[in-house]
Amino acid sequence: MAPFGGKTAPHDEDLIKKLDAIALSLRSDSLIMTTKACSGHIGGSLSAADIVAALYFHHLRHDPKNPDWEDRGRFILSKGHACPVIYAALAKAGYFSREELWALRKIGSILQGHPDMRRTPGIETSTGTLGQGLSIGEGMALAARLDGKSYRVYVLLGDGELDEGQVWEAAMSASHYRIDNLTAIVDLNSHQLSGCTDKIMSLRPVADKWRAFGWHVIEIDGHQMKQILDSLDEAERIKDKPTVIIAHTNKGKGVSFIEKSFAEGHSEYHGIPLTESELAQALEELHE
Amino acid sequence: MSERLEATRNAYGEALVELGRTNKNVVVLDADLSPSTKTSKFAEEFPERFFDVGVAEANLISMAAGFASAGKTAFASTFSVFGTEKGLNQFKQSAAYPKLNVKLVVTHGGISVGEDGVSHFCIEDIAVMRSLPNVTVVVPADAVETRVATKAIAEYEGPVFMRLSRPKTPLIYEEGYRYAGTDLTFHLGKSVTLKEGEDVTIVATGLMVVEALVAASDLAKEGIDAGVINVHTIKPLDQEAILRAARKSGAIVTAEEHNILGGLGGAVAEVLVENTPVPMARVGIRNSFGESGPWKELFAKYGLTSSDILKKVKEVMKRRG
Ligand SMILES: Cc1ncc(C[n+]2csc(CCOP(=O)(O)OP(=O)(O)O)c2C)c(N)n1
Numbered sequence: 001m002a003p004f005g006g007k008t009a010p011h012d013e014d015l016i017k018k019l020d021a022i023a024l025s026l027r028s029d030s031l032i033m034t035t036k037a038c039s040g041h042i043g044g045s046l047s048a049a050d051i052v053a054a055l056y057f058h059h060l061r062h063d064p065k066n067p068d069w070e071d072r073g074r075f076i077l078s079k080g081h082a083c084p085v086i087y088a089a090l091a092k093a094g095y096f097s098r099e100e101l102w103a104l105r106k107i108g109s110i111l112q113g114h115p116d117m118r119r120t121p122g123i124e125t126s127t128g129t130l131g132q133g134l135s136i137g138e139g140m141a142l143a144a145r146l147d148g149k150s151y152r153v154y155v156l157l158g159d160g161e162l163d164e165g166q167v168w169e170a171a172m173s174a175s176h177y178r179i180d181n182l183t184a185i186v187d188l189n190s191h192q193l194s195g196c197t198d199k200i201m202s203l204r205p206v207a208d209k210w211r212a213f214g215w216h217v218i219e220i221d222g223h224q225m226k227q228i229l230d231s232l233d234e235a236e237r238i239k240d241k242p243t244v245i246i247a248h249t250n251k252g253k254g255v256s257f258i259e260k261s262f263a264e265g266h267s268e269y270h271g272i273p274l275t276e277s278e279l280a281q282a283l284e285e286l287h288e
Numbered sequence: 289m290s291e292r293l294e295a296t297r298n299a300y301g302e303a304l305v306e307l308g309r310t311n312k313n314v315v316v317l318d319a320d321l322s323p324s325t326k327t328s329k330f331a332e333e334f335p336e337r338f339f340d341v342g343v344a345e346a347n348l349i350s351m352a353a354g355f356a357s358a359g360k361t362a363f364a365s366t367f368s369v370f371g372t373e374k375g376l377n378q379f380k381q382s383a384a385y386p387k388l389n390v391k392l393v394v395t396h397g398g399i400s401v402g403e404d405g406v407s408h409f410c411i412e413d414i415a416v417m418r419s420l421p422n423v424t425v426v427v428p429a430d431a432v433e434t435r436v437a438t439k440a441i442a443e444y445e446g447p448v449f450m451r452l453s454r455p456k457t458p459l460i461y462e463e464g465y466r467y468a469g470t471d472l473t474f475h476l477g478k479s480v481t482l483k484e485g486e487d488v489t490i491v492a493t494g495l496m497v498v499e500a501l502v503a504a505s506d507l508a509k510e511g512i513d514a515g516v517i518n519v520h521t522i523k524p525l526d527q528e529a530i531l532r533a534a535r536k537s538g539a540i541v542t543a544e545e546h547n548i549l550g551g552l553g554g555a556v557a558e559v560l561v562e563n564t565p566v567p568m569a570r571v572g573i574r575n576s577f578g579e580s581g582p583w584k585e586l587f588a589k590y591g592l593t594s595s596d597i598l599k600k601v602k603e604v605m606k607r608r609g
Contacts, residue, residue, distance in 0.1 A: 108581075113407075116406070168603075193343075194340065
């Protein structure tokens with residue numbers, strides 16, 4: 001039996017409180033490690049923290065003592081630049097020590113600027129070039145089907161990432177092959193690298209696009225733990241077609257000055273870390 | 289060399305704005321990276337001639353080809369890894385083959401990208417792009433050269449790939465494209481001999497030109513007279529200058545921020561071996577993907593410093609005897 005995951009409803013108050021607290025710690029570690037590294041992507045790490053907490057500390061079947069366990073659930077960070085929040089989760093779950101986080105992006109580190117499956121225990125796929133994760137997830141999901149395995153595959157995508165044509169090639173083939181052991185999650189934080197998605201490349205109507213490609217669509221508030229957990233359960237119950245969870249999120253969630261900067265249409269917190277003094281202010285807000 | 293630092297991508301951004309003012313036919317496309325490629329400067333001044341396609345490099349390049357087919361001079365920019373690799377077939381099919389006026393100008397070439405790591409490095413772009421017929425491949429050595437190169441590729445009719453860099457690096461040339469007090473003219477397909485040498489010639493491109501100059505002055509202290517040629521156009525290659533240097537100095541060392549396979553070293557080797565075989569050595573990344581880290585530390589670890597050039601110079605001189 002794995003130490004994590006494979007659990008479904010009921011999602012009681014205590015569980016939600018526990019996962020909310022974990023999400024907070026993932027946020028603060030993401031900020032600390034990127035400030036120490038003097039580089040890294042924070043906006044899209046913070047927006048995904050609740051989803052990542054729900055997966056790694058409740059829903060996803062995995063065993064930090066046995067990263068290569070055959071029956072583990074597969075998680076793919078297709079928006080690879082948000083790896084700080086995954087590294088924080090992997091450290092907290094016990095794949096490696098928290099100290100490793102402070103060597104992020106330094107020479108010789110196991111924690112690369114973008115996910116590297118050969119260097120980092122617990123990282124399933126090497127990503128960083130946007131647009132490829134859903135296709136990789138399909139390959140894994142179909143392999144599970146061939147091998148008679150019960151594991152599921154989860155792919156986290158960014159909304160800017162949905163601009164890539166390959167995402168829609170994958171969307172088409174996933175429904176063609178009726179892949180129902182695959183859950184895609186879109187971190188719909190309404191921003192990409194250089195501005196709001198509405199300004200750079202509109203995705204509207206995003207849910208209809210997925211439906212038109214044959215997917216079961218669930219829309220949730222990506223910061224409401226109960227909604228995240230319920231949607232992951234629902235996806236498991238849907239048969240004969242893939243499911244996408246469209247999670248409406250805020251880029252920079254949890255730190256008001258970052259959220260505000262994005263809300264005003266700025267993009268500097270996409271790929272630039274906090275200064276020491278901004279970090280102090282952010283940590284205070286996260287933990288008050 | 290000056291103390292002043294400037295990134296070549298920054299010079300490109302400014303040069304594009306200049307171009308936009310004088311040439312109304314120029315359009316610029318980007319794929320959600322304009323703050324980094326610096327096409328944002330053009331976007332601010334000429335929003336009606338700037339098109340962001342989102343994170344969609346294939347669309348970026350074929351759209352640029354469409355603009356070019358309709359008579360525009362189309363600049364398309366993104367990081368080298370995405371422009372070279374996610375839009376390669378688009379560049380070949382819709383721009384290079386029909387000889388269209390598409391200028392694929394990429395930033396973040398090589399490993400000087402630094403902390404973002406392997407997914408964002410591009411150490412195969414020169415090899416890939418120079419193997420495409422009809423394509424001119426340009427790699428400026430500093431910001432000053434980037435300004436004149438941007439102008440030159442806009443004036444040239446045909447597909448161009450130009451590779452720029454992320455970090456701020458020393459200026460080799462004086463403002464206006466002067467070197468050692470002499471005014472230069474930028475010619476596509478011609479190299480710049482920065483220093484003549486009797487004993488060996490270092491043939492370098494991009495950020496490695498600075499390292500080559502440092503190596504040459506260190507070698508001078510040891511009594512070795514090393515020439516330095518800046519190859520800003522990898523294709524068409526200035527064969528004449530390289531062969532002249534080979535005959536004069538009898539040994540060649542190439543230096544590039546690129547895989548040692550297929551880039552400048554490969555191009556120079558092809559020319560030498562068919563004409564004037566002389567001892568030659570290549571400085572470059574030795575067939576490894578690299579890793580994340582501050583770019584100068586990466587240059588040291590992956591063999592891209594002046595002392596790596598110096599070592600190769602001695603090795604090649606020994607071989608010549
Ligand atoms: C193929 C590719 N093109 C460009 C980039 C550079 N890039 C990194 S993040 C990003 C924006 C991504 O936006 P989104 O998917 O919405 O991520 P989020 O806002 O959640 O951070 C871009 C263009 C990349 N990593 N891959």
